Amino acid sequence: MSEKLRRVIIEPVTRVEGHGKVSILLDKENKVKQARLHIVEFRGFERFIKGRPFWEVPVLVQRLCGICPVSHHLAAAKAMDRIVGGEKLTPTAEKMRRLMHYGQFFQSHSLHFFHLVSPDLLFGFDADPAIRNVIGVAKKFPDLAVQGVMMRKFGQEVIKATAGKKIHGTGAIPGGVNKNLSIEERDFLLKDIDQMVVWARSALKIAKDYTVEHLEKLAPFGSFESNHMSIIRKDGAMDLYDGGLRAIDEDGNKIFDHVDNQLYTDYLIEEVRNWSYMKFPFIRSIGPENGWYRVGPLARINCCDFIDTPEAEAARKEFMAVTNNKPNNISMAYHWSRMIETLHSIEKIKQLLNDKDLQGNDLVVKGQRREHAVGIIEAPRGTLIHQYEVDENDQVVMANLIVSTTHNNEPMNRAVQKVANDHLSGVEITEGLLNHVEVAIRAYDPCLSCATHAMGKMPLTVELFDNEGNLLDRKSK
Amino acid sequence: MAEDVKQVLLFGYGNPGRLDDGLGPALAEEVEKLSLPGVKVDSDYQLTVEDAAEVAKYEIVIFADASVNCAEPFEFKPLESKAELSFSSHSVEPGAVMALAEELFGCLAKCFILGIRGYEFNEFGERLSEKARANLLATVGFIENKIRTGNFD
Numbered sequence: 001m002s003e004k005l006r007r008v009i010i011e012p013v014t015r016v017e018g019h020g021k022v023s024i025l026l027d028k029e030n031k032v033k034q035a036r037l038h039i040v041e042f043r044g045f046e047r048f049i050k051g052r053p054f055w056e057v058p059v060l061v062q063r064l065c066g067i068c069p070v071s072h073h074l075a076a077a078k079a080m081d082r083i084v085g086g087e088k089l090t091p092t093a094e095k096m097r098r099l100m101h102y103g104q105f106f107q108s109h110s111l112h113f114f115h116l117v118s119p120d121l122l123f124g125f126d127a128d129p130a131i132r133n134v135i136g137v138a139k140k141f142p143d144l145a146v147q148g149v150m151m152r153k154f155g156q157e158v159i160k161a162t163a164g165k166k167i168h169g170t171g172a173i174p175g176g177v178n179k180n181l182s183i184e185e186r187d188f189l190l191k192d193i194d195q196m197v198v199w200a201r202s203a204l205k206i207a208k209d210y211t212v213e214h215l216e217k218l219a220p221f222g223s224f225e226s227n228h229m230s231i232i233r234k235d236g237a238m239d240l241y242d243g244g245l246r247a248i249d250e251d252g253n254k255i256f257d258h259v260d261n262q263l264y265t266d267y268l269i270e271e272v273r274n275w276s277y278m279k280f281p282f283i284r285s286i287g288p289e290n291g292w293y294r295v296g297p298l299a300r301i302n303c304c305d306f307i308d309t310p311e312a313e314a315a316r317k318e319f320m321a322v323t324n325n326k327p328n329n330i331s332m333a334y335h336w337s338r339m340i341e342t343l344h345s346i347e348k349i350k351q352l353l354n355d356k357d358l359q360g361n362d363l364v365v366k367g368q369r370r371e372h373a374v375g376i377i378e379a380p381r382g383t384l385i386h387q388y389e390v391d392e393n394d395q396v397v398m399a400n401l402i403v404s405t406t407h408n409n410e411p412m413n414r415a416v417q418k419v420a421n422d423h424l425s426g427v428e429i430t431e432g433l434l435n436h437v438e439v440a441i442r443a444y445d446p447c448l449s450c451a452t453h454a455m456g457k458m459p460l461t462v463e464l465f466d467n468e469g470n471l472l473d474r475k476s477k
Numbered sequence: 478m479a480e481d482v483k484q485v486l487l488f489g490y491g492n493p494g495r496l497d498d499g500l501g502p503a504l505a506e507e508v509e510k511l512s513l514p515g516v517k518v519d520s521d522y523q524l525t526v527e528d529a530a531e532v533a534k535y536e537i538v539i540f541a542d543a544s545v546n547c548a549e550p551f552e553f554k555p556l557e558s559k560a561e562l563s564f565s566s567h568s569v570e571p572g573a574v575m576a577l578a579e580e581l582f583g584c585l586a587k588c589f590i591l592g593i594r595g596y597e598f599n600e601f602g603e604r605l606s607e608k609a610r611a612n613l614l615a616t617v618g619f620i621e622n623k624i625r626t627g628n629f630d
Contacts, residue, residue, distance in 0.1 A: 115569070149581065167520075
């Protein structure tokens with residue numbers, strides 16, 4: 001590109017995207033009294049799908065998010081399986097959906113790790129933001145950056161082969177799937193699978209080594225004890241696609257276990273707070289004060305008894321040993337746990353690609369029609385709940401979605417409060433504080449596209465108020 | 478028509494389920510129908526890092542997106558590569574895709590950004606507003622002419 005072109009400064013064309021705003025309120029002594037993460041949740045989607053025929057829903061819900069459309073697709077499809085009485089899928093259908101789901105995990109976790117987290121880990125969170133970014137990684141560690149891009153691309157190829165296309169796939173339909181995996185598609189994916197396993201191991205090693213080497217610094221960073229929740233297989237194995245709900249407390253004691261997905265509202269409830277558009281879910285039996293919980297990679301590793309793939313299970317054991325096999329409550333350990341799941345996903349993809357059931361032709365089942373259904377899945381960022389009512393005319397009359405970012409609302413607020421307490425000095429927002437707040441939020445990888453929509457470029461804004469509510473400082477990045 | 482047909486990638490992005498945010502994919506759809514020589518059309522909800530590998534294969538790359546505040550009916554500008562670090566995996570700016578394409582894949586493409594002015598974004602709905610649709614039509618004509626003449630200097 002010519003020098004002339006390089007000098008032109010172009011503001012990004014605006015995106016309709018979510019944004020994050022942090023407000024910090026000081027007391028009379030200028031100590032942090034309260035810190036809040038404001039996410040403007042847009043709940044119009046439930047209204048948008050009312051009146052639509054139920055079979056359209058697994059496709060429509062992919063409009064919610066460009067990064068995790070597959071998770072919404074599968075959660076909605078699981079709910080619609082029950083609507084058509086087809087929740088016991090054929091082996092081909094279940095394995096095709098699982099393959100799609102592991103492809104989604106692999107691409108989403110790889111994107112998060114290489115694009116967002118690796119700069120922090122490779123350069124340190126205090127490094128100059130001009131270097132501490134994905135381009136900085138590309139310049140200094142080009143092989144690693146290429147790995148990240150190619151891992152994400154491979155996950156997308158798995159999705160394309162199972163969902164029919166890269167975006168807005170139609171693979172999962174009520175009661176099954178609409179295609180199997182051809183031999184050509186299988187062989188195309190198998191060609192690169194061993195390389196992907198090697199790269200997933202390497203990414204896991206980076207995350208593990210960094211966490212272990214910096215444990216003293218990371219352990220208190222934005223950390224707190226909490227409950228954890230995920231779905232779990234009947235034998236206690238991690239299962240990202242299907243299972244009953246399990247919640248544990250900070251010591252690992254079970255709060256509930258193997259809860260039927262259809263009964264989730266007996267165990268969880270969402271609270272509305274006047275300062276936030278996003279709801280705050282909590283465990284009914286404990287109440288709002290202490291009943292909040294974390295979801296996502298950290299919660300899943302804490303909740304499961306084991307992982308059913310050998311390399312990820314070995315990695316889980318190493319991970320749990322750091323906290324003497326008690327739940328790990330270190331927020332920054334999300335990154336290590338995310339990479340364990342990345343390795344698990346590619347191990348699962350490899351197993352599935354060698355399974356001949358994927359070439360089967362028995363794709364759809366149906367049974368007794370129902371009007372109410374819940375579909376729960378573990379999305380990359382955490383538990384995703386889709387609940388629907390469908391009338392006798394096959395139209396959706398009620399929908400309620402609880403996305404992982406909503407489950408993690410209270411924990412993200414706690415993380416921000418902790419970081420503000422530990423890193424605010426004086427009455428101005430320093431670059432250091434801004435960076436630390438950003439690092440704490442990023443650990444949870446909030447899904448702002450589905451949780452929120454706001455006009456304009458997506459910034460992270462931090463505002464500081466005195467004890468009378470006067471704005472003292474405001475910074476964005 | 479230009480004798481030397483340039484290899485062009487037109488990448489329209491945005492969420493067609495969010496009213497005028499779907500202008501990028503809508504443009505991609507319209508340009509695809511024209512079957513212009515040397516032009517590959519792609520679209521997605523948003524840009525991601527692996528788009529860098531694709532971008533590097535072309536001489537000319539046009540990122541087309543809805544804009545809430547550009548001049549009507551559209552703005553077409555050269556793009557500068559840009560390093561960035563977001564706090565969310567849900568947004569990669571075109572300048573960052575270009576920077577990755579240059580750093581990792583030896584991209585030499587001239588990249589441009591095409592903002593199409595939109596007006597309604599804050600609801601779910603698979604339709605464009607009337608004014609946005611008019612802007613889209615103007616943009617299609619402009620891009621067709623640009624590509625057919627091959628004038629990107």
